[in-house]
Amino acid sequence: MPFIAQRLARIKPSPTIAVSQKARALKAEGRDVIGLGAGEPDFDTPDHIKRAAKAAIDRGETKYTDVQGTVELRKAISAKFKRENGLDYTPEQITVGTGGKQVLYNAFMATLDAGDEVIIPAPYWVSYPDMVLLADGNPVFIPCPAANGFRLKPADLEKEITPRTKWLILNSPSNPTGAGYRAADLRALADVLLRHPQVWILTDDMYEHLVYDDFKFATIAEVEPKFYARTLTMNGVSKAYCMTGWRIGYGGGPAELIKAMNAVQSHSTSNPSSISQAASIAALNGPIDFIARQNEVFKSRRDLVVSMLNQAKGISCPRPEGAFYVYPSCAGVIGKKTPRGQTIGNDGDFVTALLEAEGVAVVQGEAFGLSPHFRISYATATELLEDACRRIQRFCATLT
Numbered sequence: 001m002p003f004i005a006q007r008l009a010r011i012k013p014s015p016t017i018a019v020s021q022k023a024r025a026l027k028a029e030g031r032d033v034i035g036l037g038a039g040e041p042d043f044d045t046p047d048h049i050k051r052a053a054k055a056a057i058d059r060g061e062t063k064y065t066d067v068q069g070t071v072e073l074r075k076a077i078s079a080k081f082k083r084e085n086g087l088d089y090t091p092e093q094i095t096v097g098t099g100g101k102q103v104l105y106n107a108f109m110a111t112l113d114a115g116d117e118v119i120i121p122a123p124y125w126v127s128y129p130d131m132v133l134l135a136d137g138n139p140v141f142i143p144c145p146a147a148n149g150f151r152l153k154p155a156d157l158e159k160e161i162t163p164r165t166k167w168l169i170l171n172s173p174s175n176p177t178g179a180g181y182r183a184a185d186l187r188a189l190a191d192v193l194l195r196h197p198q199v200w201i202l203t204d205d206m207y208e209h210l211v212y213d214d215f216k217f218a219t220i221a222e223v224e225p226k227f228y229a230r231t232l233t234m235n236g237v238s239k240a241y242c243m244t245g246w247r248i249g250y251g252g253g254p255a256e257l258i259k260a261m262n263a264v265q266s267h268s269t270s271n272p273s274s275i276s277q278a279a280s281i282a283a284l285n286g287p288i289d290f291i292a293r294q295n296e297v298f299k300s301r302r303d304l305v306v307s308m309l310n311q312a313k314g315i316s317c318p319r320p321e322g323a324f325y326v327y328p329s330c331a332g333v334i335g336k337k338t339p340r341g342q343t344i345g346n347d348g349d350f351v352t353a354l355l356e357a358e359g360v361a362v363v364q365g366e367a368f369g370l371s372p373h374f375r376i377s378y379a380t381a382t383e384l385l386e387d388a389c390r391r392i393q394r395f396c397a398t399l400t
């Protein structure tokens, strides 16, 4: 359609949202569907956070705020960075957006010129490439297969850096694999990046608090303080605090970058919701013991799902360090036929046939840039997960 800008031809609608919509449509038709596509905790927002939002409304905090977020919230974020990450960001070096998504979007809009390259380890969170494309940049993908623990290898990174490389995106623990980088992994990548001062690092730490077993979260500007001047440390309240609908994310970085990002935001959404900002202050300054309790539940769900999927014929599922996703391989079912005679040619065929046969909605690995895999979000009730995994086992057993 000629009325629509050409840049729209470069991107695709979010495939994860597409899966959720398809599952909802089947449910509306009366089908028994279990949706494992959505990336949000099934726990409710804690009460002390809700109360802070209600109090903000009653106090009349219902007006525009500073574009980059209220000073109070930025102070709470600054304290969080210091307390949890050992990072010094003044409130002026912090920007708050409508979800982590807007912070990333602002960063690319503020920094990319046509043809600038952004290195994205694959599999990746679905929005990175399309955000880069919307900002006229070129995504450069580096495959990080299961054999590498889905982590970027320093030598692979070195090979892809060019004079046009502007950003490297790191995301740990990762959506979609749940894989996490330990401090030593980040140190090895830092040694490569020190040789390439033109490359900035955008670290998406959204799943920082969702880690299991003995995994210790680390972020790159903490591991290599020299990167403080060329890192955007992005985070948010959506996942750890069960606040996906409140839409608050934030970033800390060099003042010049933050100023440019604020300028972008000032012409799109202005400030994020004043009420959500008040709630986020309570989240960041308040108790976090509920996170440990949630993590116990997530961990037991992860273990259940990994073990049940590894019992499904043709599926092999690594045990990830964090987030609430697993990213099993379905290589063992490629080329097989369903009882209806459909051939499973790729992971897209697998997830479509699974949804039709057993009503289990998962997302094909192709959407995240590494096949043949699929992503399961285990942020859903344990009984449903058990039922879904049984259905997957049953489905795989019918393939010949």
Ligand SMILES: Cc1ncc(COP(=O)(O)O)c(C=O)c1O
Residues within 6 Å of the ligand: 039, 098, 099, 100, 101, 102, 125, 171, 174, 175, 204, 206, 236, 237, 238, 244, 247, 248, 249
């Ligand atoms: C890796 C990653 N980064 C960023 C986001 C965006 O978070 P928000 O909901 O705060 O925009 C998500 C949400 O799914 C995510 O998985």
